[in-house]
Amino acid sequence: MLPVYFISHGGPTFAIRGHSGSEVGAWDTVRKLGPEILSLNPDYIICVSAHWRSSNKILVSSFDGENPLVYDFYNFPRELYETKFHTNGSKSIAANIVSLLQKHGIDAASESRGLDHGVWTPLRVAFGNPHVQDTGNLDLAVPLIQVSLPQSDKMVDSYKLGEALASLRSQNVAIICSGMSVHNLKELKQAMSQEIKVAPYVEPFNSWLTDSLTNHYGLEALQKAETDPELQKLYLKAHPTPEHFHPVVVAVGAAKDGKAEVLHTAGSITLGWNIYRFS
Template sequence: MSAVNQRQPVFFISHGGGPWPWMPNALNNVYAQLAQSLASLLDSLPKKPDAILMISAHWEAPEFTVQTALQPDMIYDYGGFPPHTYQVHYASSGSPELAERVVDLLEQAHIKVSSDDGRGYDHGMFSPMQIINPAADIPVVQLSLKKGLNPQEHIEMGRALAALRDENILIIASGLSYHNLRMFNANAAGPSRDFDQWLYEAVVKHQGSERNQLLQQWELAPAARIAHPREEHLLPLMVAVGAAELEQGSRNYHETAFLGGLSVSSFAFGDLRH
């Protein structure tokens, strides 16, 4: 296989709510389809990655900030779940080497970047990774969003990181295609469907500058501010799109009855094994 075909794809995943992989009823019922999609992710890659760079909706910083700890702690950034879910542990290591490479690439692109050696793993990372790679034998480094949540800045940041894909690094952007906690039920069936259809068309039927422009203007989409009253769960998608700017997207997870009626999706960019 040629070196070109070994380039790692990029993913935007809907990561679900809280510590769902450690709650059997949720895992086997509400989250069954999402779990199936996440569990097949590594098998779709051209080869096992050396490390994973995860951009989570649950970390915002004044400027893009990379996690540098070799053994990050856990951050239980959720509330109201069973006591045992505040003891869960995802045992992957960090990668100071990857963190340093991220800093180098962003600085080369004249993008301000900071490092944080105390930042732990949040549930936007460890919940989906528990399903993606339960063996936890691939180092994972988190990279923050930038406060202000400017779509163009996040696309540009993703573009600067695209070279990692040729270095056997997998980039996963972790958010939710629909995130309105006040309408996380069947009452949002219509708005979530309308926004999900727009997002599908924007991501899959366009690419390059056209796709960038559509996503930069996402607030003009049908039901946009119902789907995302605050857009931190959509912004990881901008990073993924930037890292795969000229490549076609595909929808690799989709359901229309999530939590009783929500339409939700995940997307992949680049060449996948089938």
């Protein structure tokens, strides 16, 4: 059974090691994950990103041939808009994933949408050559399929998506969930102007998340952030909006009772960079 991964991907500048919008430890950890995952010889890779939330139904990227890239960011260095990450999709694999989700009672459909930066930015670090804008070659030999998050803000709905995908792990499929352990862009600019190195809520939330995952507390522990008044305050500071947290909930659902291991933890300004492997 293949592992599940949760990675904190930052923004598109994560691809540039040492950039102020990246984090060296997270970059180095993600760079090591590529060879690790490929050594398992997966038939294909699924990625769930914070940057694709779909209304009404779960959508699955469906292409035969190369996956297009979505440059879903603004006012970044020009080189990032010229960066490429060459991977292939598969309409037949996408159709199988849609069928699997439907069997689990999740309304799903195929969608001809490209890969957003929550997928291609970290995965080109993991699997491609991050020092070259465009290799001109296929950067990942196995198909890469993106699955959307549910529109719902309730953790249970993201967990159910992970549960539905879980059986694919025993069918030689790797699952990567891409978000942030802490993601507060609302306070980022002000924190930078005040030269705050790490906001006071980043480390406590990172620690709570690691404790919840590594001690196998599962969905019930995560949901306390929705119901416990004090924990909810911390959660809403760490995640004013939930889309960057819900990929870790998907990972917990896909891992079921699997062991969680923290591969990296760090905080910078109003961001958390934790990375986990679920076996």
